[in-house]
Amino acid sequence: MSTTTPVSPARPPATDGPPATDGLPADYAREIDRLDMAPLWTVLSNLVPEHPTPKAVPHVWPYAMVREALLESGRLISAEKAERRVLVLENPGHRGEHRATASIYAGLQLILPGERAPEHRHTQSALRFVIESDGAYTSVEGARIDMAPFDLVLTPRWRWHAHGHDGQQPGVWLDGLDIPMISLFQSGFAERIGDNEAPARRADISPAMHAAGLKPATGTPAAGFGLMHYPFATWRPALDAARAGGSDPHEGVRLEFTDPASGGPVLPTLSAFAQLIAAGTTTRSIRRTESAIVVGVEGQGRLVVGTAAGATVTITIGPRDVAVVPSWAPLQIHADGGTDLVLFSLSDRAAQAALGLYREDRS
Numbered sequence: 001m002s003t004t005t006p007v008s009p010a011r012p013p014a015t016d017g018p019p020a021t022d023g024l025p026a027d028y029a030r031e032i033d034r035l036d037m038a039p040l041w042t043v044l045s046n047l048v049p050e051h052p053t054p055k056a057v058p059h060v061w062p063y064a065m066v067r068e069a070l071l072e073s074g075r076l077i078s079a080e081k082a083e084r085r086v087l088v089l090e091n092p093g094h095r096g097e098h099r100a101t102a103s104i105y106a107g108l109q110l111i112l113p114g115e116r117a118p119e120h121r122h123t124q125s126a127l128r129f130v131i132e133s134d135g136a137y138t139s140v141e142g143a144r145i146d147m148a149p150f151d152l153v154l155t156p157r158w159r160w161h162a163h164g165h166d167g168q169q170p171g172v173w174l175d176g177l178d179i180p181m182i183s184l185f186q187s188g189f190a191e192r193i194g195d196n197e198a199p200a201r202r203a204d205i206s207p208a209m210h211a212a213g214l215k216p217a218t219g220t221p222a223a224g225f226g227l228m229h230y231p232f233a234t235w236r237p238a239l240d241a242a243r244a245g246g247s248d249p250h251e252g253v254r255l256e257f258t259d260p261a262s263g264g265p266v267l268p269t270l271s272a273f274a275q276l277i278a279a280g281t282t283t284r285s286i287r288r289t290e291s292a293i294v295v296g297v298e299g300q301g302r303l304v305v306g307t308a309a310g311a312t313v314t315i316t317i318g319p320r321d322v323a324v325v326p327s328w329a330p331l332q333i334h335a336d337g338g339t340d341l342v343l344f345s346l347s348d349r350a351a352q353a354a355l356g357l358y359r360e361d362r363s
C-alpha cells in the first residue's frame with residue numbers, strides 16, 4: 001500500500017513523431033519529452049501569433065456541383081437509419097476534422113418526402129438555412145416549423161428536435177452548429193428518445209407572440225418558447241426597408257438576426273446575418289475576426305478574399321452556393337450583373353463577442 005507508482009511508468013515517447021529538438025541537446029529533448037513536457041520557447045510565436053493565422057482557407061461548394069452527390073446519399077441510406085443524413089462541408093485546410101472553419105461545423109442535410117429524422121437533443125446549438133423545401137419541417141420541443149427556401153430556423157442547445165417532410169421534392173438545408181466549440185470545452189451531451197416519448201405536438205406560438213411584442217404571462221414559459229423561425233418572407237422585405245436608410249461602404253446593407261428577448265445574437269455561440277450589395281457595386285475591404293459561412297440567396301457576385309500568403313482568392317457566388325471566409329481575411333464583395341446580391345451568413349461572432357475577442361478592421 002505504501003509504494004508509490006509513477007503516474008507515467010517508463011513509456012515510449014509521444015507518438016506525434018520525434019520531439020522538436022530545435023537546437024536543444026538531444027539528451028535533454030528526449031528527457032523532457034519522456035516527462036510529457038515541451039519547451040515553450042520553440043513554439044511561442046505559434047501559440048501567441050501577432051494576428052490570427054487560420055488553417056481554414058477561402059472555399060466554395062457550388063450547389064450545382066454538390067447537389068447530385070447529396071441526392072445520391074438519399075439512395076444509399078434513409079434519414080431514419082442515418083439519424084441525420086448529411087454531407088459535412090470540410091474546409092480543405094481542416095480535412096478529416098468535420099468542420100468548415102476552426103470553430104464551425106457545417107453540412108448539407110437531405111430529407112426526402114415521407115421521411116422522418118428522429119427526435120434527439122444535445123448541448124450543441126444548431127441553426128438551419130433552408131436551401132430547397134416544398135414541405136419539409138423541423139419540430140423544436142414539439143412545435144412544428146414549416147421550412148420554406150431561405151428561411152432561418154434555430155435549434156438552441158438541449159431542445160428536443162426532429163425533422164419530417166410532407167412535400168413532394170427533396171428537402172435540403174444547410175446546418176450550422178457550434179460543435180468544434182463544444183468539443184473544445186468537452187461539454188457535449190446528447191440524448192435520443194422514441195417518437196412516443198417525444199414532446200407533445202403543439203403549435204408554434206412564438207411568431208404571433210413576437211410579432212405582437214407579447215409573451216405568455218401565465219405559467220412558466222414553455223421550454224421551447226422563443227423565436228425559432230425567421231422566414232425569408234419576413235426578412236427579405238426588411239433588407240429592402242433597411243436599404244432605404246442607406247448603405248455602408250464596407251458592408252452594403254447588413255442586418256443581424258437577433259433573439260428578440262435579448263436583442264443579442266440568435267445563439268450564444270453563433271450569429272446570423274442578411275446582407276444586400278446593390279447591383280454593380282463593390283464593397284470596400286474589411287477584415288473581421290469572425291469565421292463565416294456565406295450562402296448566396298439572390299443575384300450573382302464575387303467574394304474577393306485575401307489569404308495569409310498575401311494573395312487573393314476570388315469566389316463566384318450565386319443562389320444556394322456555400323462559401324467560407326476565414327478569420328481576419330480581407331474581404332471585398334462585388335455584386336455583378338444587373339441585380340442586387342443578397343447573401344445569408346453565419347459566423348462565430350456571438351461567441352467571440354461574449355468573450356470580448358471580436359475585432360474588425362476597415363481599410
Ligand code: 1HN
Pocket residue numbers: 084086107109122124126161175177179
Ligand atoms: C444534428 O442534430 C443535426 O438535428 C444536424 O439536424 C447535424 C451534426 C452533428 C451533430 C448533431 C440535426 C448534426 C447534428
